[in-house]
Amino acid sequence: MTDATTEAILDATRASVLDFGIRRTTLTDVARRAGVSRMTVYRRYPDVDAVLRDLMTREFGAAMAEVAKDLPGDDGRERVLGHIMASVDVFRGSPLMSKIIEAEPELLLPYVLGRMGETQRAAVGLLIAEIGEGQRDGSIRPGDVRVMAQALLLVAQSFVLSGSIAEDVSPTALREELERIIAAVLTP
Structure with missing residues (x-):
């Protein structure tokens, strides 16, 4: 605190x-x-980098917590799918994330190429729990929850960070395709 x-x-x-x-x-x-x-x-x-790391952890952690409050869906698969899609929407709509991607994307490189940040670790933790619930209720295929969570983070993260470079594709169509990809990964 x-x-x-x-x-x-x-x-x-x-x-x-x-x-x-x-x-x-x-x-x-x-x-x-x-x-x-x-x-x-x-x-x-x-230095500025240190305060920035704390700022990103605060901002993005709060966004994730807000999304996780009321996950829609009748089963684990629907909740994971809803959680990821809502998170992608929130992060893509974040003024701070937009500014970083637009003006100084190199700030994100360590979190894409080198190491996981606190927000990424928190996201994986949430996904592990949610995927486990879905496996228990039979709505998510069997598999290593850690591997599945990490893979889903990487997919969602790419849509947040790189989604704007898609040429001649509407954001709505791209979002619908992400939803199909996630559903396909989870479906038994």
Whole structure:
């Protein structure tokens, strides 16, 4: 749990990134926007990258939690499918994610090519639990839940990060195809 000062710093970072982008966001600007001293920011964060990691974890973790609240569906497969589709929609509609993809996509490279971030780990954890429930109710095919969860994360992540490069395809048609892919992976 973060305190009010950390929340103010994260809010200020978000505002600065949305206004100026990541490269032009400085801890001095963040401190000014947050109404705290630079030293207060530096005691919590050594650099902009560190505060940005916390911001992305907060923003994207909150989005995932919101999506997970009321999962539609009568069985596990429908809930997993609904959860993934709603998550893709939320992440594609996120102003912060859009700004990062548009202005500084290289910030995401470590999370695509090198290592999993906290939000990705949380997503896999949720998928593991949901897939397990679907396997128990018979609506999801047997298989290693960890492998299935990881594979589904990679597919969904590619639609969030790269969906805008699809040429001559409507976003609606692309979304419908993602839904078919996920359903095919899960169906017994």
